[in-house]
Amino acid sequence: MSNKELVGRRGLMLALSSPSGAGKTTLSRKLLESDPQITMSVSATTRKPRPGEVEGRDYYFVSTEDFGLMRNRGEFLESAKVFDNYYGTPRAPVENALSLGHDVLFDIDWQGVQQLDEVAHEDLVKVFVLPPSVQDLERRLNVRAQDSAEVVAARMAKASDEISHYQEYDYIIINDDVERAFGELHSILQAERLRRRRLTGLSDFVKRLRDTL
């Protein structure tokens, strides 16, 4: 029997950031496949879809005008301009998932994490993913082969700026070996689920335990 069956738990928000290409999407997919208690926050973006990206699974692809309307209506929990495109986290699905006690995974940049920290500090777990080297990072962006040479160069140019925010995060994962990095990410999630402040009904449970002693 797990903790969850004996006491309730507030859902947590697990945010992953990294320089582009370090492996957030890869690690996120593995986590979602292996853990049914966590769901992905699907962002809206004004970026064009990459080959193979699916509307509603990878992103909601919207025009700049629609993005502005959504932002003005307060539909985003956070939003930011990243690499000349706008990205935002739709508020309603996140609030719905958390209210059901589910955990939510975010693949967002440091600007978004700072905004989430302001509104949901207690529920937020911040993980920064580093590449093992600059050469590996560039190789990964090229091997992914979904962006033009200009886009890859622009993302490499912004990598140092993104990495400079690593101190704002709770955990650091160096994604050298993907299986090991995934194991580390899953361990973080499991441990954070057991934090006392997330457990609801704990004092009643302990009282019942003590009453039977």
Ligand SMILES: Nc1ncnc2c1ncn2[C@@H]1O[C@H](COP(=O)(O)OP(=O)(O)OP(=O)(O)O)[C@@H](O)[C@H]1O
């Ligand atoms: N540990 C690893 N070793 C080698 N290749 C990896 C590793 N992790 C991820 N990759 C590869 O690197 C490429 C970039 O990974 P991914 O798309 O997950 O990065 P990302 O951080 O989500 O990038 P972005 O911020 O641009 O969305 C992919 O082709 C992926 O298969």
Ligand SMILES: Nc1nc2c(ncn2[C@@H]2O[C@H](COP(=O)(O)O)[C@@H](O)[C@H]2O)c(=O)[nH]1
């Ligand atoms: N602040 C936010 N950042 C986001 C969001 N969705 C994605 N991102 C970040 O943008 C870059 C580029 O992503 P890509 O898919 O175009 O490669 C990357 O760092 C993502 O983490 C969001 O909703 N808010």
